[in-house]
Amino acid sequence: MSVQERRPRPSGKRVDLTDAAADLLRRLTGQHGPLMFHQSGGCCDGSSPMCYPLGEFRTGRADAHVGDLTVDGVDEPIPVWMSASQFEYWRHTHLTIDVVPGRGSGFSVEAPEGVRFLVRSRLFTDDELSELDDV
């Protein structure tokens, strides 16, 4: 993948995606319908964004809605969730969902494609932090 393809796209506040991730999400939406992410914690395939058909994973009071991803060619924004307790440790970082070659990811839908979603992170600047809404 070229540097160009990996460049974060300007969308969303707390969470963005790379062009490569957007391409994959367009394809996966074609196969599975509307999608969602839930960022996992812990263990083998963990600390990774899990991608499911929208509504497959039941979110509730224990979860934080971190943001929505806008993908050209996909009708509805793709929501990104994380457990609220985990979010407390993540809230100072900006997330970019990328994709790398790989295999295996719990029940996430991209694995059979031979790829794996991956979160890349950076610290928010002070200016950005002051503009963020509370989640």
Place this chain on the structure above:
Amino acid sequence: MARYAAPGEPGSIVTFQPRYDHFIGGEYVPPAKGQYFENPTPVTGGTFTEIARGTAEDVDRAVAAAEGAAAAWGRTSPAERAGVLNKIADRIEQNLEAIAVAESWENGKPVRETLAADIPLAVDHFRYFAGAIRAQEGSISQIDADTVAYHFHEPLGVVAQIIPWNFPILMATWKLAPALAAGNTVVLKPAEQTPASIHVLLDLIADLVPPGVLNVVNGFGVEAGKPLAQHPQVRKVAFTGETTTGRLIMQYASENIIPVTLELGGKSPNIFFADVADSRDDFYDKAQEGFAMFALNQGEVCTCPSRALIQSSIYSTFMPDAIARVERIKQGHPLDTDTMIGAQASNDQFEKILSYIDIGQKEGAKILTGGERADLGGELSGGYYIRPTVFEGHNKMRIFQEEIFGPVVSVTRFDDYADAIKIANDTLYGLGAGVWSRDGNTAYRAGREIQAGRVWTNCFHAYPAHAAFGGYKQSGMGRENHKMMLDHYQQTKNLLVSYSQNAQGFF
């Protein structure tokens, strides 16, 4: 130093088949949709076999086979089942070296470890549960002079087991041995990153187990794991993996009202109290080794001691010794018997670890050693190697709060006992912990106050079959190992019996 020949090379002591199908009803059957996926070794990145890409149709077939075998297997005597488990253990032991090489090639871990730990522990685990089921007893409660409550253990039926990739054979054994001992039949799904070594094991033990009692369906989580976890005829799901999938499995289990056992990882604190440095003796050396344990199995252990908490008064002397110890860890070809740390299990795991090394630096943590990929040259350049990495920072940083699942430890200091416990418990997880002190009282109190299921005290990374293992907090529910595991795979049947001739007196 000795180097085992790689599978596929002349002189190798183990040969993988070019292709593995599903093992259902005592025989290998091709996948319903006819698809396969490539299985690479993390040692070089090269593909060495291909694996059936299972789907719901294959899962249905496997569950049906397990269901068909459940009644007869559940009626066998404990002695008979123990006999099968002991024979499995003997067969593994007789082929230990070949299985160890297969496991190393499959996962990337050093053969030194599979020879000394993974496979011998698997042997012991089968023997332990063979013994435990022989010794298990029901109970009798005397309700009154003429009324007795009998409690019997009965198997659940068909259980689903979803296995992680970090110890493919040992983790399969942790789940298989108690389930089979308790009289259940099993549909097991290996991790898609490490689906092949379990078949090397199966080739050796298949003749020992009645058809349908043990079934293996390969494939991806979304295509094979999910229909297995959702299957209405499955009476229990056991899963080792991460939190989001764990929640999803609980969600599916709620649809069928079945129990789950979940082992979901951790961020284990490893606490070194000042008195460990009172003398530069054998105990100090042991504690230093305990610090370096984060690199065991390339850090791909749910209980990796990935947060080291060092008392401030010894920090400036303890850490240079610890860094020197870490830098002596020998990284190399996993099939070299001197190699202590091998390859990360997959490319995506490798990338994820590098992404954490990146965010750790962005958050201001300081790299004391490592912090980069290791290019070991030659054919190993295609593999996934990372230098053992020590970060210095504070407990609010993400590298202190998230399971990196790599050879990365995040180090911070604490002032006193209360500070140590506060930092140790400031985590979402509670699977493992380590406490190091020469003072038994300090070690005991700390061990009881840390919210974790396993507190290694003056040791780390020991996994005997007779010690319960499992998590507090978001590290999961249920336990593995120990005879209590039999309960996790059994129903309780109560016969409430009256020996009285007289009416009960209601009507």
